[in-house]
Amino acid sequence: MFSLPLRDDAVLFPLEVRHAEEFAAHMDRAREHIRPWVGQAFxxxxxxxARGTLLRYAERQAADGARLYGIRLDGKLVGGVMFVSLDAVGGTCEVGCxxxxxxxxxxxxxPACATLIEWAFAERGLHRAEWHCRGDNVRSGAVAARLGMTLEGTLRESWPFGGERHDTQVWAVLAPEWRAAASAR
Ligand SMILES: CC(C)(COP(=O)(O)OP(=O)(O)OC[C@H]1O[C@@H](n2cnc3c(N)ncnc32)[C@H](O)[C@@H]1OP(=O)(O)O)[C@@H](O)C(=O)NCCC(=O)NCCS
Incomplete structure (x- = not known):
């Protein structure tokens, strides 16, 4: 598949099963950094x-569900963004990173998340993009805020990790809000 420039030194591309070795090497660098903040299966x-993760996303994409995209910085896989879920019938999706x-x-x-949300609203006609993060994940909440999302609520003690239960924040942006913000820019 093709990749999309995010800026001069970075591209966004569909992360597929054939990237398993590159993804596994990246996961060696990312594992402990992301462990407290993402779904444990990831x-x-x-x-x-690593191959299992890519296969799981490929199968869900084939059913028009979740999708996974990598970010390469100076040619090296350094992270990514995903549709954690995509419900074309219900008009909703959840984005993660x-x-x-x-x-x-x-x-x-x-900007990588903005690319996914723009596609979801403009190309797929979805109505609502959500963002779920641990309540104490300040950097993740800051991304949601930069995307123009509204913090809609807190699911108390719904995120088990390390023998404790943490709150989950739910943020979201609606398609008309996204379009209005784009017009204002
Ligand atoms: C959540 C996470 C992806 C956010 O990453 P991030 O790098 O903070 O987010 P962005 O890529 O949007 O970068 C914004 C930061 O880059 C800085 N920046 C540097 N160069 C920039 C540029 N050219 N343009 C815009 N921002 C730039 C911004 O100032 C901002 O930094 P600050 O928050 O310290 O002010 C990251 O912290 C992470 O991987 N955490 C662990 C996993 C995780 O929590 N995932 C989310 C689960 S819900």
Whole structure:
């Protein structure tokens, strides 16, 4: 498949099963950084696990559901964004993201997520894009805010991790809000 320039040094591309070795090597760099903040099935330890993640997303994409995209910075896979879910009938999706430590604070994730949301609204005609994060995930909440999302509520103690239960924030942006913000820009 083709890749989309995010800016001069970075591209967004569909992350597929054939990228398993590259994804596993990236996961070695990202694992401990993302572990507290993402779904535990996403944090794999070896090549088989990495391939399993890519296969799971490929199968869900084939059914017009979840989708996974990588971000390459200077040619190296440093993270990515995804549709955690996509419900074409219900008109909703959930977007997610991660990067390895060296790529954090580089401004890569927000435009990558914006690309997915724009596609969801403009191309697929969805109405609502959600963002779920741990309540204490300040950097993730900041991405949602930069995307123009509204913090709609908190699911109390719904995120088990490390023997504790954490709150989950639910953020969302609606298609008319997205279009109005684009027009204002
Ligand atoms: C959540 C996460 C992806 C956010 O990454 P991020 O790098 O903070 O987000 P962005 O890519 O949008 O970058 C914004 C930052 O880059 C900075 N930046 C640097 N160069 C920039 C540029 N050219 N353009 C825009 N911003 C730039 C911004 O100032 C901002 O930094 P600040 O928050 O310290 O002010 C990252 O912290 C992460 O992977 N965390 C672990 C996994 C995780 O939590 N995933 C989300 C689960 S819900």
């Amino acid at each position: 944090v794999t330890d070896d090549l088989d696990g 991660w990067v390895e430590p060296a790529a954090e604070g580089r401004g890569l994730v927000t």
